[in-house]
Amino acid sequence: KNEVEQSPQNLTAQEGEFITINCSYSVGISALHWLQQHPGGGIVSLFMLSSGKKKHGRLIATINIQEKHSSLHITASHPRDSAVYICAVSGGYQKVTFGIGTKLQVIP
Amino acid sequence: DVKVTQSSRYLVKRTGEKVFLECVQDMDHENMFWYRQDPGLGLRLIYFSYDVKMKEKGDIPEGYSVSREKKERFSLILESASTNQTSMYLCASSSDDYSNQPQHFGDGTRLSIL
Numbered sequence: 221k222n223e224v225e226q227s228p229q230n231l232t233a234q235e236g237e238f239i240t241i242n243c244s245y246s247v248g249i250s251a252l253h254w255l256q257q258h259p260g261g262g263i264v265s266l267f268m269l270s271s272g273k274k275k276h277g278r279l280i281a282t283i284n285i286q287e288k289h290s291s292l293h294i295t296a297s298h299p300r301d302s303a304v305y306i307c308a309v310s311g312g313y314q315k316v317t318f319g320i321g322t323k324l325q326v327i328p
Numbered sequence: 329d330v331k332v333t334q335s336s337r338y339l340v341k342r343t344g345e346k347v348f349l350e351c352v353q354d355m356d357h358e359n360m361f362w363y364r365q366d367p368g369l370g371l372r373l374i375y376f377s378y379d380v381k382m383k384e385k386g387d388i389p390e391g392y393s394v395s396r397e398k399k400e401r402f403s404l405i406l407e408s409a410s411t412n413q414t415s416m417y418l419c420a421s422s423s424d425d426y427s428n429q430p431q432h433f434g435d436g437t438r439l440s441i442l
Contacts, residue, residue, distance in 0.1 A: 224370075253430060261337075261416060261436030268430050306370070316431070320370040 223247050226307050226319040233326050239294040241322045243307030246288065254281050254292050255306040257321070263306070266292075297326045331355070334419050334434040342442055347406040349437050351419030360402035361420040361431065362386075362394060371418065377402055409441045 224245045233239050243252070254266040267274050267281040269290075274281050278297075283290040294301055307319040335350035353360065359378050363371040363386075373386030375394040383394050391413060395403045402421075406413055416438050420431040 255433075261418070261438070263418065263420075263433035263436075265430040265432070308371075316373070318371040320368060 223317045224307055224309055224319040226305075226322050229320070229322060231322060231324045233297050233324070235298060235326055235328050237297050237326075239297050239301075239324065239326075241292045241305050241307075241324070243290045243292070243319060244288060245290075245307075245309045245317075247309065247311050247317070249309040249311045251310045252283055252290050253308040253310070253316075254290075255308060257304040257306060259303075266305075294324075299326045299328050302326050332419055332421055332432050332434040334417075334437050336437050337435060338438050338440075340440045340442060341406075341409050343410060345406075345409050345441075347409050347439070347441075349404040349406075349417055349419075349439070351402045351404070351421075351434055352400050353402075353421040353432070354400065355421065355423070355432070356399065357421035357423045357432075358399075359422045360396065361422075362392075362402065362404045363418045363420065364388070365416040365418055365436070374404065411441050413439065414441045415439060 227242045251270045253268050257263045278295045280293040302325050304321040304323050306321045310316045332353045361376040362374045365371050377383045377396040393405045418436045419434040422429045422431045
């Protein structure tokens with residue numbers, strides 16, 4: 221069993237839809253990260269959180285430490301949101317574990 | 329903004345060649361990382377460095393070595409390239425303890441070994 225599991229692995233949505241990507245982890249963590257990778261490869265950090273909820277524009281990330289679960293929500297999705305979204309957890313000095321990612325395609 | 333620059337976006341080499349992948353960051357970060365990314369496996373850590381001339385093995389160091397002679401530059405070396413090292417390679421940097429700071433990634437190098 222992977223230490224970090226994401227669901228779904230692939231997601232296709234119509235423009236304007238509300239999107240949720242889930243991340244579950246099985247280890248103790250000090251922080252959880254959501255990353256975005258566009259076609260072509262570059263990875264951008266979206267959120268780092270250790271409790272509660274964070275919001276940036278149309279993106280919202282939540283974490284439930286007790287349930288070892290995090291969600292990434294995208295409101296009013298747009299084709300430019302099409303990317304791979306990666307959940308990663310850090311559990312100690314320099315120890316980071318990455319999920320395999322969720323590939324999102326938003327269709328106009 | 330932090331800039332992490334990888335020397336090549338695409339690279340094609342032959343089996344047995346010695347291959348150098350270069351990474352430079354411009355934010356005076358202490359920590360630098362090399363990952364490979366394969367379909368269905370996510371990012372896996374090859375090596376990281378927390379200071380000049382210091383290095384630590386990651387999860388999959390076999391067949392690789394690294395060099396950090398200057399703080400801003402971290403090189404990944406494939407001593408004798410093999411076809412199973414065909415992959416996307418990503419460099420990242422962070423300041424201080426990663427647990428409290430996000431990593432900043434380069435655009436990646438897609439390496440093909442023929």
